[in-house]
Amino acid sequence: xxxxxxVTDMTSTTPPRAAGDTxxxxxxxxxxxxxxxxxxEWTLDELADAYAYPDPLPEGASWLRANMVxxxxxxxxxxxxxxxxxxDADMRVFGTLRALADVVxxxxxxxxxxxxxxxxxxxxxxERRAAAGQGPAPVIAxxxxxxxxxxxxxxxxxxxxPTLVLTGAAxxxxxxAEAERAGVEVVIAGDGRDVQPLEAVAALAERGxxxxxTEGGPTLLGQFVAAGVLxxxxxxxxxxxxxGGAQRIAGGPVIAVPQRFAVASVLEQDGFLFTRYRRI
Ligand SMILES: NC(=O)c1ccc[n+]([C@@H]2O[C@H](COP(=O)([O-])OP(=O)(O)OC[C@H]3O[C@@H](n4cnc5c(N)ncnc54)[C@H](OP(=O)(O)O)[C@@H]3O)[C@@H](O)[C@H]2O)c1
Numbered sequence: 001x002x003x004x005x006x007v008t009d010m011t012s013t014t015p016p017r018a019a020g021d022t023x024x025x026x027x028x029x030x031x032x033x034x035x036x037x038x039x040x041e042w043t044l045d046e047l048a049d050a051y052a053y054p055d056p057l058p059e060g061a062s063w064l065r066a067n068m069v070x071x072x073x074x075x076x077x078x079x080x081x082x083x084x085x086x087x088d089a090d091m092r093v094f095g096t097l098r099a100l101a102d103v104v105x106x107x108x109x110x111x112x113x114x115x116x117x118x119x120x121x122x123x124x125x126x127e128r129r130a131a132a133g134q135g136p137a138p139v140i141a142x143x144x145x146x147x148x149x150x151x152x153x154x155x156x157x158x159x160x161x162p163t164l165v166l167t168g169a170a171x172x173x174x175x176x177a178e179a180e181r182a183g184v185e186v187v188i189a190g191d192g193r194d195v196q197p198l199e200a201v202a203a204l205a206e207r208g209x210x211x212x213x214t215e216g217g218p219t220l221l222g223q224f225v226a227a228g229v230l231x232x233x234x235x236x237x238x239x240x241x242x243x244g245g246a247q248r249i250a251g252g253p254v255i256a257v258p259q260r261f262a263v264a265s266v267l268e269q270d271g272f273l274f275t276r277y278r279r280i
Pocket of ligand 1: 067068069070075076077079080081082106107108109110111113114143144145146147148167168193194195196197215216217218219220221223247249251
């Protein structure tokens with residue numbers, strides 16, 4: 001991993017040694033990498049520092065960041081999953097972003113298609129989470145109108161911290177009762193069947209879940225964008241092309257004026273660009 005932007009002492013200025021250049025362990029390139037820390041796998045602590053939430057958050061405020069992966073040609077999935085676009089480095093960033101979050105907000109279709117499991121407690125982040133006043137793992141909050149979720153899955157029955165379901169007041173009372181019997185807390189964040197993004201963000205913040213992370217999918221992310229509640233996008237640009245008609249990372253109705261974001265940082269590993277943009 002190396003930092004391309006902002007340019008710091010973790011930005012390699014020399015290319016990595018060519019394959020087969022084994023003799024030159026003291027070559028300027030390897031010496032440079034050793035000195036700068038570039039071109040090596042970053043520790044999870046370094047990644048966590050790089051992706052820290054704004055600290056402190058203003059009193060009562062929350063911060064919603066999204067973490068998404070896209071191919072070079074804009075696909076947000078391949079064969080119904082994001083995994084074919086991902087990599088080991090991407091999964092390290094994914095895990096780090098989860099470890100920094102109070103809550104992971106995810107659309108029901110992603111839960112159904114990707115077989116979501118409960119978030120794990122990771123030893124590497126335990127101290128950091130305790131110091132930040134966080135539980136051992138982030139809460140997973142699933143957004144659904146239909147309530148068509150399998151509440152017998154480990155995501156609902158075996159989490160370290162109870163999974164939340166965000167839904168509208170007019171969603172099925174029978175399905176809500178079933179969710180609650182499985183140990184799920186149902187949070188109402190909208191008058192109809194749908195969840196209102198502003199209400200969802202506020203309801204989570206009221207529960208003390210202020211460092212918010214959404215992992216999509218595109219339908220849900222598009223609504224957060226349209227409602228103007230997305231503060232930050234962590235976009236992994238995968239060095240792949242998929243062609244075809246795959247969803248982009250955000251869908252739903254088009255918004256009237258494109259929202260502008262400013263680049264906050266760009267990291268690179270194995271050809272993946274790990275970008276971080278903040279809403280202006
Ligand atoms: N590239 C990436 O980083 C990335 C990340 C995540 C997912 N994905 C991919 O994206 C695909 C799934 O995305 P998707 O866009 O189809 O689905 P999604 O956004 O994950 O979920 C859509 C579902 O979420 C619920 N939902 C969304 N907005 C709602 C609202 N305002 N109120 C109530 N419920 C709401 C609805 O659930 P109900 O139908 O239950 O009402 C809706 O059908 C998968 O292929 C997945 O692999 C890619």
